[in-house]
Amino acid sequence: MTADQAPVLWPWVASPALPPTGAQMGMDLFSGGSFYCDPNGWVLDPEMAVSNPNVFCFGKPGTGKSATVKAFCLRMTDFGYRILVVGDPKDEYEILCRTLGVEPIAIGHGLPARINPLTLGPLGAGWEQLDATEARRRVTVIFSRWLTLLRGLIGSQTIGQQPVPFGPTEEAVLDTALRLLTGHQTGNTRLVETTIPAVWRLLDEPPASLVEGCRFASVRQFMDDTRLLRDCLGQLVNGSLRGLFDAHTTIRLDWDAPIQSLSLSRLEALGDQAVGMALLCLNSWGRAMREVAEPGDLRIVVRDESWKQLRLGVEAVKSFDADLRLSRRDGDIQFAIAHKPSDLLTAGDAGSQATAIAKDLLHLADTRIVHGQDQKVAEELETLLGLPPAATGLVTDWCRQAPGRALWLVGDQIHKVVTVLHPAERAIAWTQQALEKAR
Secondary structure: OOOOOHHHHOOOOOOOOOOOOOEEEEEEOOOOEEEEEOHHHHHHOOOOOOOOOOEEEEOOOOOOHHHHHHHHHHHHHHHOOEEEEEEEOOOOOHHHHHHOOOOOEEOOOOOOOOOOOOOOHHHHOOHHHOOHHHHHHHHHHHHHHHHHHHHHHHHOOEEOOEEOOOOHHHHHHHHHHHHHHHOOOOOOOOOOOOOHHHHHHHHHOOOHHHHHHOOOOOHHHHHHHOHHHHHHHHHHHOOOOOOOOOOOOOOOOOOOOOEEEEEOHHHHHHOHHHHHHHHHHHHHHHHHHOOOOOOOOOEEEEEOOOHHHHOOOHHHHHHHHHHHHHHHHHOOEEEEEEOOHHHHHHHOOOOOHHHHHHHHHHHHOOEEEEOOOOHHHHHHHHHHHOOOHHHHHHHHOHHHHOOOEEEEEEOOEEEEEEEOOOHHHHHHHOOOHHHHHHO
16 A cells, blocks of 8 residues: 555554654654654664764745754754854854854955955864874865865856866966965974965965976966966955964864854855855865864854755855765764755756756765655656655645644654754744734
């Protein structure tokens, strides 16, 4: 018989509940018991078909996805987790921050906060005491992170409808420039932190060591062959990054605090591309801050409006892909939020490399939370998430009837969950206060 018919004949047969570890989120209507969320615990449980702690949360506005995310974050602080919101485009986490005694950092033009995405991070400390093997390892990690960011930023620029090409020559030029600016090329005992404007200025006025290091025959050949690369960097330095990510970091975050959030609402008027670039820079900076995490220093890394970064092009998608793949190593829970699964496919044209990689991102999160969706999204729920027709019907009907209802896809299991908020939590997590006050 079908899944629709079975509950009629056997109405009291319940599916098994998940282990009671982690945050208690609400009621699992399939098992009839409480529902707990513990992504890292699920990875360590051999009986769970979960290989990574990443979480994707989908839902149309007003279905309770933001409240679910905040409730999860707040409740996981009881288990020693700290929260890092790497870009809050709508200031949705400011109330949560202040409730936990932390003032969020606001980023925007005219504000004092600046963040250097080319920071050395904790890997830059104690360089003089490192042996040769450890120094080479750190150099590899640092320069790889920087090149990933620069590829994403440059790839976000377009020539007509096509992204600016970034090939081996451009990568070799940037790598050589970074090694010169940090002193690594000249054998410094300590790396010097640099910035994106410094890289642009070095390429615009190349010294002989840069031209020779990149194997160009002359300065003129260098200038001709790197014109597009230099123009892209100049456009970024004088445009989207100006006053935000074009200088050394001016903020000092308390990493022992229960939460840290970087608010981006002041950039909303600049459009989705500017917000996407900001998210890309913050992700690189956040990754640097976590490269030498102490054992047991567990974080929930919230990535709100993640689709805006993915729309910057294939290199930005690759950067996001790298962040998800590193979560298992770091023990961080990467919690990405979008409206619907097909948002990931807007990374590029149909059949493009960016779209193919973005589609595979769904496989890097073994936990998917699906709040209410319109009926027109039913097909993509079946094709992208593999939901059977009965489960798709729940998403497009039952989940829409009240906020907080969602299907939780945990590995190969499906759970019908109602998130339950305490009245005090509702005041913190609910995002529709403005609409309610207007009634």
